Amino acid sequence: MKVIFLLITASIAIVTSLPTTVPTSIHLPLQRTRQQSFVKRSLLTGNSNEIALINDLDLCEVAVKVQIGTPAQEFVLLFDTGSADTWIPSQQCTTATGCPDFLHHYDTDASTSHQKIDNDTLRITYGIGSAEGHYFQDIVSLGGQYINQQQTLAMIDKAVGPISQQNQATDVDHVFLDGIFGAGLPAGTVRYLQGGDIYDPLIVALYKRKMIPNPVFSVSIAQDDAEGSVILGDTHPGYNYIYTAAVGPRWSAHVTDFEFQTANETKNFQFNQNTPFGIDTGSNFMYLPEPLAQDLAKSIARNSTLNQEKSGIYVVDCQFQESRDLVKIYFPSSDYKGKRIFISIPVKELISKRESDGQCLLLFLPSNDKFILGNMLLRHFITVYDFGGSVPRIGFSPVNDNISTNKFLNEIL
Structure with a gap:
């Protein structure tokens, strides 16, 4: 009996001494884009995950790269604190329905982790533009390293507005916004506001799943030669807020x-x-x-x-x-x-x-x-x-x- 007791004690000691997994920070370098026609049209109308912004200084649009699916399909998304739903173009969304061919379109058949959600449509209106589509679930990764579990997202079949009006011929950097990264709160999702079930948008879900250390994110928009970034799970250090x-x-x-x-x-x-x-x-x-x-x-x-x-x-x-x-x-x-x-x-x-x-x-x-x-x-x-x-x-x-x-x-x- 003594031998058995000692073996059990040793096993407990080994288990409790294993290192715990903690979130690690990631920093993506700044990317810039200048879309001349888009600019003119716009004038008329500790531990953290750090995501680079794509910043057109004249337009001042800010975007992040997001990977969705298995294997990952990459999208450039407008980082939007004014909305809560994250959406990307579907393969059914064509130039005629508001998704130019040069945008990245989400291929459901190419992702082994795609999960369909039946009878769950999205219709959203922004200050400029609108979008229609439906919700689905898939794995999301940021910077190719931070992988979220099955996340509720939307794919768009019809769109109206600046993203639809991007012009490949007049863009000088060939970087385009594919969709929207909704950085809002659960009660701000269209699904909830239209009487559906509440769900956690991407950043809130990352915190609840303990993939970022703190329930906060911080935005620094680049100016001149400065580097812009979004930090998920922490604030930019060295500032008094x-x-x-x-x-x-x-x-x-x-x-x-x-x-x-x-x-x-x-x-x-x-x-x-x-x-x-x-x-x-x-x-x-x-x-x-x-x-x-x-x-x-x-x-x-x-x-x-x-x-x-x-x-x-x-x-x-x-x-x-x-x-x-x-x-x-x-x-x-x-x-x-x-x-x-x-x-x-x-x-x-x-x-x-x-x-x-x-x-x-x-x-x-x-x-x-x-x-x-x-x-x-x-x-x-x-x-x-x-x-x-x-x-x-x-x-x-x-x-x-x-x-x-x-x-x-x-x-x-």
Whole structure:
């Protein structure tokens, strides 16, 4: 009996001493793309997984490479915090139905891990465009190393919008967006919003399956020669973040007011109530309530002619590209009850010169129904999306000395 007891004890010691599996980080180098016609059209209308962004600086679209299926089929997907469903073109989606032939199309027969989901359709409408298809499940890997278990995704049979309108003849890098990587929350999926069962989008599923260490991801959009990336499971190190609570089923935050500040005066544009704005990597421009957009544009272009194109874009004198005036955006602090935080950006960073005619445009548009802070603003900050607490939160940190944030103010709204 003594011998048996000793053998059992030894076996337990060996099992408990085995190393545990922990997530490891991965960093993919930045890739860039410039699609000239797409740019012009857009102006009218610790431990972590780190995924590189593909960044067209003029367009400021951000995308990641994702591998789906067994063996892996690779896709370039727009990284979109404004939606929660990840979709790719099906083989049934043709140029005529919105999926150009040069895009990567998902082949169900080529994947041994593909699983069909019966009677589970997807119909989604974006700020610009729409898509129709159906859900399925398959294995997803990121960087060829981080493999997710069977993941609910969608394949699209019909699409309308910028992804459908990409032009192979005018693209200079031959890199195209195949579909959407929805980085939103479970309650923001179309399947759930249309009365179906809730499911975990890819990033949330990665955390629940213990494939990333923390319930957070962080986005840094490249500028100039800097490297852009998304970090899944951690924040970009070396930055001090300020946080506001996220609201609604998508990544949105309440905005209390905007402020325009010159060396001599300050104009405050305060909302009657906290107003949700999408903190949206899938949008380029800022979309502001129409009265605010008009007043802010007039304040910026003081003593100068302000033109508004049919598209809604404001045209200003290019002299304002040298402006030192500031625009501040205020949010309720999630860490200090009754306090506010703000992010601040120089006016010159909200103006871009159009290549086709040399006109200078403000990078915000008037809107009556959707209010968004998009990539033309977010590229100046590291943006953190934290879904670990009872209330998700969004954080900001400036990427250079020209941009600033303030932890909190003493005013109580």
